[in-house]
Amino acid sequence: MRMLTTETRRRVEAMIHRLSTGESVTLEERIQLKKYSTYIPFVAGKITQALRNREDLEF
Secondary structure (H helix, E strand, O other): OOOOOHHHHHHHHHHHHHHHHOOOOOHHHHHHHHHHHHHOHHHHHHHHHHHHHHHHHHO
């Protein structure tokens, strides 16, 4: 399993938080999230959870 540095983890968590609250996430950030989620299951789970939270906000 791959590890993230503290700085990278904080940056990823900030992107995921913005994604879950409906704030803007750039294409470059979305590409980075996709790359991290491919290799790190924890990130993939957080993204899935954030998208579910976002769906709840829209309804």
